[in-house]
Amino acid sequence: MKSTAAAPAPATTRPARASKAAAPRRIRRQLVTSPWLFAAPGLAVVGVFILYPFVSTIINSFTDKRQLVEGKYVGLANFRELLHDDMFWIGLRNSTLYVLVVVPALVVLPLLLALLVQKQIPGITFFRSAFYTPVVASIVVVGLIWVWMLDERGLVNAVLEAVGAGKVGFLSDQWLLLFSAMAVTVWKGLGYYMIIYLAALANVPRELHEAAAVDGAGPVRRFLSVTVPAVRSTMVLVAALSSVAAFKVFSEVYLMAGPTGGPAGEDTTLVMLVQRTGTGLTGRVGYASAISVVIFVVTVALMLLVLRADRKEDK
Amino acid sequence: MRHSRISRSPRRAVVAAALAAVMLPLSACGGDEGGSSDASGKVEGEITFQTWNLKANFKSYFEGLIDDFEQKYPDAKVKWVDQPGEGYADKISADAAGGTLPDVVNVSPDLVAPLAKAGIALDLDKSAGKYEKEYLPGAWKSHQVPGLEGTYAFPWYLNTGPLFYNKRLFKDAGLDANKPPKTYDELFDDAEELAKKSKGKVATLANVPTIEDFGRYGVPLMNKEGTGFTFNDTKGVELLTKYKELYDAKALDGQALTATPESTGKKFLTEAVAMNPGSALDLEKFKKDAPRLYKNIGITPQISSTGKDNMYVMGVMVNTRTKRTPAAVAFAHFVTDAQRQMSFAKKVAIFPSTKGSLDDPYFTKQDGSDETRVRIAAAKSLKTAVNYTPVLFSEQMKIELRNAVARALQGKQSPKEALDNAVKACDRLLKQS
Numbered sequence: 001m002k003s004t005a006a007a008p009a010p011a012t013t014r015p016a017r018a019s020k021a022a023a024p025r026r027i028r029r030q031l032v033t034s035p036w037l038f039a040a041p042g043l044a045v046v047g048v049f050i051l052y053p054f055v056s057t058i059i060n061s062f063t064d065k066r067q068l069v070e071g072k073y074v075g076l077a078n079f080r081e082l083l084h085d086d087m088f089w090i091g092l093r094n095s096t097l098y099v100l101v102v103v104p105a106l107v108v109l110p111l112l113l114a115l116l117v118q119k120q121i122p123g124i125t126f127f128r129s130a131f132y133t134p135v136v137a138s139i140v141v142v143g144l145i146w147v148w149m150l151d152e153r154g155l156v157n158a159v160l161e162a163v164g165a166g167k168v169g170f171l172s173d174q175w176l177l178l179f180s181a182m183a184v185t186v187w188k189g190l191g192y193y194m195i196i197y198l199a200a201l202a203n204v205p206r207e208l209h210e211a212a213a214v215d216g217a218g219p220v221r222r223f224l225s226v227t228v229p230a231v232r233s234t235m236v237l238v239a240a241l242s243s244v245a246a247f248k249v250f251s252e253v254y255l256m257a258g259p260t261g262g263p264a265g266e267d268t269t270l271v272m273l274v275q276r277t278g279t280g281l282t283g284r285v286g287y288a289s290a291i292s293v294v295i296f297v298v299t300v301a302l303m304l305l306v307l308r309a310d311r312k313e314d315k
Numbered sequence: 316m317r318h319s320r321i322s323r324s325p326r327r328a329v330v331a332a333a334l335a336a337v338m339l340p341l342s343a344c345g346g347d348e349g350g351s352s353d354a355s356g357k358v359e360g361e362i363t364f365q366t367w368n369l370k371a372n373f374k375s376y377f378e379g380l381i382d383d384f385e386q387k388y389p390d391a392k393v394k395w396v397d398q399p400g401e402g403y404a405d406k407i408s409a410d411a412a413g414g415t416l417p418d419v420v421n422v423s424p425d426l427v428a429p430l431a432k433a434g435i436a437l438d439l440d441k442s443a444g445k446y447e448k449e450y451l452p453g454a455w456k457s458h459q460v461p462g463l464e465g466t467y468a469f470p471w472y473l474n475t476g477p478l479f480y481n482k483r484l485f486k487d488a489g490l491d492a493n494k495p496p497k498t499y500d501e502l503f504d505d506a507e508e509l510a511k512k513s514k515g516k517v518a519t520l521a522n523v524p525t526i527e528d529f530g531r532y533g534v535p536l537m538n539k540e541g542t543g544f545t546f547n548d549t550k551g552v553e554l555l556t557k558y559k560e561l562y563d564a565k566a567l568d569g570q571a572l573t574a575t576p577e578s579t580g581k582k583f584l585t586e587a588v589a590m591n592p593g594s595a596l597d598l599e600k601f602k603k604d605a606p607r608l609y610k611n612i613g614i615t616p617q618i619s620s621t622g623k624d625n626m627y628v629m630g631v632m633v634n635t636r637t638k639r640t641p642a643a644v645a646f647a648h649f650v651t652d653a654q655r656q657m658s659f660a661k662k663v664a665i666f667p668s669t670k671g672s673l674d675d676p677y678f679t680k681q682d683g684s685d686e687t688r689v690r691i692a693a694a695k696s697l698k699t700a701v702n703y704t705p706v707l708f709s710e711q712m713k714i715e716l717r718n719a720v721a722r723a724l725q726g727k728q729s730p731k732e733a734l735d736n737a738v739k740a741c742d743r744l745l746k747q748s
């Protein structure tokens with residue numbers, strides 16, 4: 001009896017202890033797995049559409065892969081070829097020029113525009129919407145409209161001829177073509193960065209402006225000493241975003257300069273070169289990947305440069 | 316042990332699921348090597364047929380054609396897909412690399428060459444050689460690739476066209492509008508005269524010379540083995556030098572260096588340039604969009620030093636990876652046979668590549684209209700016409716040549732230097748292809 005009475009005891013207590021111990025384990029397990037399960041769809045998308053192409057591009061840059069032919073490892077041959085490819089240097093020159101011209105314009109002009117449309121006057125909503133319209137317009141439509149306007153027989157040349165200035169070859173001169181494309185990029189980006197600045201300006205305390213005005217500061221002084229320092233971090237953000245976008249420019253130049261990249265290819269940008277080299281049935285995927293790797297490295301360097309400049313300012 | 320195994324298994328499941336999620340879409344890239352080159356079996360099963368931007372205008376024609384085929388072969392089924400004109404080569408390239416290329420594909424000779432080299436286009440000499448006699452010899456040969464044995468697509472429709480010119484602009488420049496240029500020398504002289512008289516306001520041509528212009532001028536484009544380009548020879552340099560003179564005299568449009576076929580067409584339509592190559596299709600466009608131009612339109616044959624006009628060829632290839640080779644070959648032949656090509660030619664201004672079709676009264680009998688005049692002249696010239704663009708001349712090579720021509724016209728390089736560089740670049744691309 002003793003033994004039989006004593007025997008079941010552990011049997012009843014053991015599962016109780018086990019279930020007590022299992023409950024926190026289950027919770028712990030759920031705490032570990034649940035976030036991953038929630039993140040899984042997003043991670044899968046990132047893995048398939050970003051991580052895999054990224055890693056694959058880096059691997060391909062060391063091969064002679066072509067569109068229909070599996071490549072073999074060629075070491076740094078693609079990068080060495082880049083050094084002797086005139087078109088690569090033209091692309092690097094044009095993409096760098098794009099950053100140097102477009103970024104300062106897109107840091108300063110939208111801020112001035114935001115200051116203008118920030119004022120609460122009747123009808124200002126119309127202007128805010130009007131300035132934002134190019135952002136939502138399709139780049140292809142925008143590009144074609146500008147091509148029509150800048151054509152030798154287009155609106156701009158008709159006006160220039162009417163005032164006796166003569167025709168200007170906006171679409172036939174390599175530099176005018178590149179600067180025209182830059183103007184389109186700036187015109188199209190103004191509204192987007194204006195909205196970012198409007199949000200930043202809304203956070204600048206009115207008291208600062210009032211105090212500066214009481215101290216006798218004029219509008220320019222107030223802009224330089226109050227507004228600019230208050231939106232400096234936003235300016236850094238705009239500089240970072242616009243420099244990456246400018247270095248990777250494709251559509252504007254492609255639409256205005258055509259698939260050859262302007263006269264004699266002199267307006268080719270690096271991304272256009274990737275498209276031209278790597279696509280089509282005879283596309284050189286390995287070589288185009290090497291150019292893409294260079295673009296990635298330069299883009300990261302640009303970001304680091306902007307962030308470093310910001311940190312220096314903070315100190 | 317058991318506990319640890321149980322606790323690890325969901326983690327493994329998550330990892331396995333994630334890996335599967337990542338790998339599944341990628342696994343499609345592997346493609347299926349399958350497929351036989353034997354076309355002699357029963358015509359059965361479902362095949363996919365891909366056309367190049369034809370659905371918008373010819374939906375009913377292709378639906379009727381597919382119905383006819385399915386009636387003739389009740390065990391076969393055809394699924395028709397149409398791809399937009401823009402980026403067609405990229406679409407084919409992605410499908411070929413991913414193993415998802417349709418069974419029967421509408422191609423041009425320059426598209427079929429890399430596919431044949433990659434073993435994706437079926438050799439019709441082996442699988443469907445019995446049909447060769449149905450087509451014009453030149454058309455059948457147009458899908459042969461130097462360095463490879465065989466023919467890799469059925470010839471489909473051909474196209475060519477005259478040179479249109481603006482009689483009003485000719486008259487304004489004091490030229491005889493009824494005597495358009497017939498030779499290159501006359502063309503260059505008239506162009507310079509037009510530019511001089513209009514003080515540089517009216518150019519004669521809106522495009523720089525392309526590879527087919529070099530071919531028509533009598534420049535040898537490739538060596539016989541198909542291993543290197545030769546368009547930098549004396550004749551090539553001579554043509555480019557002439558174009559440089561035209562460019563300097565403003566007889567070539569100022570935007571010619573960045574022109575596309577669409578933009579040159581628009582320049583001619585707006586009477587900004589005096590001459591432009593075209594086809595019977597353009598006459599309709601002139602009538603509708605530019606009535607003033609249509610009133611003054613002049614039509615003259617292509618200028619050629621070789622006596623042979625340029626023609627464009629379309630083809631229909633069979634994918635070697637098809638699982639339904641007999642059905643795919645039978646359908647590709649069905650689409651391109653004399654009866655179907657003739658009926659397609661009556662719907663749109665194209666020309667059949669089948670023997671005897673060009674002798675049909677539709678291509679020989681005048682009815683007094685401009686359209687018929689152009690059609691009859693084009694059909695006549697097609698009997699001896701040549702597709703001057705080498706099948707191995709890729710898009711990248713076209714850009715190399717174009718940029719070299721632009722450098723010569725701008726005076727940055729001499730015509731000889733520019734063409735030497737272009738040949739060097741094209742030869743390098745040829746070796747890498």
